[in-house]
Amino acid sequence: xxxxxxxxxAASQGLFSAAGPWLRRRYAQGFPERTGRIEGPLSSSxxxxxxxxxxxxxxxxxxxxxxxxxxxxxxxxxxxVLSTITETGRSMALRLLGDQLDRVLRYPWxxxxxxxxxxxxxxxxxxxxxxxxxxxxxxxELQDRGIPSFLANGRLSLRSWGxxxxxxxxxxxxxxxxxxxxxxxxxxxxxxxxxxVSPDRLHVLGDCKVDALFQRRAASDPGEWRRLLGGAxxxxxxxxxxxxEEAAVCEAFSRVRRRVxxxxxxxxxxHPQRAGACLERAREVGAASLFSxxxxxxTILVLDVxxxxxxxxxxxDGAFVGGSLVPRGGQNLMEPAVWGVPILxxxxxxxxxxxxxxxxxxxxxxxxxxxxxxEQGFLSVLEGGFFPHPGATERYFxxxxxxxTRTWGVVKRLAGQDNGW
Numbered sequence: 001x002x003x004x005x006x007x008x009x010a011a012s013q014g015l016f017s018a019a020g021p022w023l024r025r026r027y028a029q030g031f032p033e034r035t036g037r038i039e040g041p042l043s044s045s046x047x048x049x050x051x052x053x054x055x056x057x058x059x060x061x062x063x064x065x066x067x068x069x070x071x072x073x074x075x076x077x078x079x080x081v082l083s084t085i086t087e088t089g090r091s092m093a094l095r096l097l098g099d100q101l102d103r104v105l106r107y108p109w110x111x112x113x114x115x116x117x118x119x120x121x122x123x124x125x126x127x128x129x130x131x132x133x134x135x136x137x138x139x140x141e142l143q144d145r146g147i148p149s150f151l152a153n154g155r156l157s158l159r160s161w162g163x164x165x166x167x168x169x170x171x172x173x174x175x176x177x178x179x180x181x182x183x184x185x186x187x188x189x190x191x192x193x194x195x196x197v198s199p200d201r202l203h204v205l206g207d208c209k210v211d212a213l214f215q216r217r218a219a220s221d222p223g224e225w226r227r228l229l230g231g232a233x234x235x236x237x238x239x240x241x242x243x244x245e246e247a248a249v250c251e252a253f254s255r256v257r258r259r260v261x262x263x264x265x266x267x268x269x270x271h272p273q274r275a276g277a278c279l280e281r282a283r284e285v286g287a288a289s290l291f292s293x294x295x296x297x298x299t300i301l302v303l304d305v306x307x308x309x310x311x312x313x314x315x316x317d318g319a320f321v322g323g324s325l326v327p328r329g330g331q332n333l334m335e336p337a338v339w340g341v342p343i344l345x346x347x348x349x350x351x352x353x354x355x356x357x358x359x360x361x362x363x364x365x366x367x368x369x370x371x372x373x374x375e376q377g378f379l380s381v382l383e384g385g386f387f388p389h390p391g392a393t394e395r396y397f398x399x400x401x402x403x404x405t406r407t408w409g410v411v412k413r414l415a416g417q418d419n420g421w
Contacts, residue, residue, distance in 0.1 A: 016111035030106035036117030042102040050079035052124040057089035062129040066211035066404035078135040126415040139177040145404030148415040154183035161191040172196030213338040233262030240331040241322030252374035267384040268303040275304035318381030344377040
């Protein structure tokens with residue numbers, strides 16, 4: 001064991017032990033699993049060691065979704081467990097993949113005793129973590145046990161890369177524990193190479209979320225959503241908004257209503273627990289209610305549930321994607337794009353910069369920089385000035401499909417699981 005790893009492990013164990021009483025109160029639900037206590041059989045019908053997939057929250061679960069389906073379609077019938085950190089991610093995993101998984105776990109905190117306890121209980125043949133979830137103690141323990149580990153759908157924003165370069169040796173050691181980094185695009189690969197990942201362990205495979213979007217679109221029923229929501233008039237969606245940009249959304253929509261009185265707004269705050277505060281602001285503009293308690297004649301409907309925003313993009317006339325008027329890195333523009341919906345986004349798209357650049361170039365999205373821009377963007381959508389070319393959506397997505405299948409293929413091959421089950 002290197003001195004660096006030993007010191008980090010000791011510090012991590014000490015920190016979690018000291019915080020134990022507070023953590024038990026704060027995370028009473030699922031506390032045993034968070035400390036690595038995984039009890040009971042994984043499945044009564046599937047045999048063998050499990051594959052452990054980790055997806056921290058909703059976005060990562062959506063990336064893991066087509067990967068799991070690709071494994072099952074390929075004939076893998078062994079146990080499959082998926083862990084999340086957030087409760088919203090857990091709910092999404094159960095909704096999308098409940099019948100494909102043998103267990104949905106709460107991820108163990110990254111302290112040596114918790115990690116070892118979880119690995120002793122699961123004894124996986126492989127571990128796949130999605131996007132940016134790199135927990136040092138677990139990755140080192142997997143390496144020590146000879147269990148293959150993979151970063152799938154890996155991405156590294158300029159902001160995250162910049163932070164990691166300040167502790168380059170540490171992150172080089174963490175990334176060195178991975179069997180391979182399977183990343184979305186060449187820009188991500190270049191940043192991982194800079195942090196010390198050797199080219200032979202880097203694979204550029206595309207974005208698994210593209211496959212997930214098409215699978216979810218095929219399963220969605222826009223007509224049923226229209227019937228469920230009722231009402232008439234053009235519909236705008238403000239998705240995944242953050243505090244600091246919501247005043248601009250409300251003011252822009254209020255101005256739009258003066259020119260298009262029948263316009264309605266579906267407003268989805270990034271964190272559902274903020275729905276109450278958003279509802280109060282929405283009521284200053286017009287008749288508003290929560291999605292879970294919706295009334296018949298609403299002008300603004302505030303989403304207070306998880307897992308429906310994607311389907312609602314499918315019935316929208318236009319969408320603003322949040323986390324982008326404020327410096328939060330943006331959100332995934334591909335969700336509305338797969339429906340061919342005109343998209344507005346702010347200038348802060350650091351976590352999805354290449355997606356924003358490409359969609360802007362294809363005429364599927366436009367950048368706005370504040371309240372007035374957002375108002376004009378909404379009006380352009382509603383009055384016909386901004387409507388993507390019918391073939392633009394297919395042209396953008398066609399070369400991007402298939403990443404999940406490619407990712408499963410590499411995991412299977414490098415983990416030595418390609419000779420049958």
